[in-house]
Amino acid sequence: MPATSSQTHPAAADPAASRPDTGTAADTGTAADAGSVGDASAGAVPEPQPQPAPAPPERTTPSPARRWDPPLVTRAEAALAATALSALGAVVVVSQLLDPHPGVRSVAQFAHLACVVVGLGSVLAVDWFGLRWRLGRGSLESVVATARALAVPIWLGLAGLLVSGMLLEPELSAPLTLAKVAMVTVTCLAGVLALAVGRRLAARRSPSPRLVRTGLAVALSSQVAWWSAAVIGFLNRT
Numbered sequence: 001m002p003a004t005s006s007q008t009h010p011a012a013a014d015p016a017a018s019r020p021d022t023g024t025a026a027d028t029g030t031a032a033d034a035g036s037v038g039d040a041s042a043g044a045v046p047e048p049q050p051q052p053a054p055a056p057p058e059r060t061t062p063s064p065a066r067r068w069d070p071p072l073v074t075r076a077e078a079a080l081a082a083t084a085l086s087a088l089g090a091v092v093v094v095s096q097l098l099d100p101h102p103g104v105r106s107v108a109q110f111a112h113l114a115c116v117v118v119g120l121g122s123v124l125a126v127d128w129f130g131l132r133w134r135l136g137r138g139s140l141e142s143v144v145a146t147a148r149a150l151a152v153p154i155w156l157g158l159a160g161l162l163v164s165g166m167l168l169e170p171e172l173s174a175p176l177t178l179a180k181v182a183m184v185t186v187t188c189l190a191g192v193l194a195l196a197v198g199r200r201l202a203a204r205r206s207p208s209p210r211l212v213r214t215g216l217a218v219a220l221s222s223q224v225a226w227w228s229a230a231v232i233g234f235l236n237r238t
């Protein structure tokens, strides 16, 4: 996949990234106010004048609270999350109404396994690049590029798992199956959050510790959910 402009020119994707690290308007405003106190003392009233407030220490980097941060999840990402969760709900309901032919079920079983390979394999590849970056053995650019390149296989794998899982007659009265549906819900949500974190990582030359921690938490929850769903599926197989 070719590099996009936000990868090659991070500042173009995020105004905050290109903002110079200078003092804020509030800082300069305070200094000006101090000067105006001195002007007032030019009046004829012979009372002792209050001392001007000491100027605040000069800031070289903006505090996190003053930095402009876009919302973590965009509308498109929120819509993707809503679509994925609605699809999962529909799969759960429709699977209880279907009685697939044994031949169809066999094909669905194979497709289900193939989609595990595609989806979980792609998630593993992205997280592997992320781990290498954290260990100092790879670049942030390679993590972002891998995440972008593998977003389509990840979501295609997940969609295929939903469609094929619908034809596998899940037994919703079994607690393990309900736990699996919960895990699939987490994979969907973690997938959307991973997109949001990847978008932010692409916009910054050096990501904040908070963003790195969020990325780590998303990757961990995603791995736990994918593997739990796979193990439960294996235990539930007939």
Ligand code: HEM
Pocket (backbone or CB within 6 Å): 091, 092, 095, 109, 112, 113, 116, 120, 161, 162, 164, 165, 166, 168, 169, 170, 171, 183, 184, 187, 225, 226, 229, 230, 231, 232, 233, 234, 235, 236, 237, 238
């Ligand atoms: C992250 C998503 C998912 C993963 C990683 C996953 C993984 C697996 C795996 C590894 C198996 C064992 C297959 C075998 O050994 O033959 C399996 C079986 C199964 N999965 Fe999933 N699955 C996922 C989503 C779903 C969904 C959404 C449903 C339906 C609601 C579903 C329903 C089933 C059923 C019913 C079986 C048992 C099939 C049988 O009787 O052989 N799965 N799954």
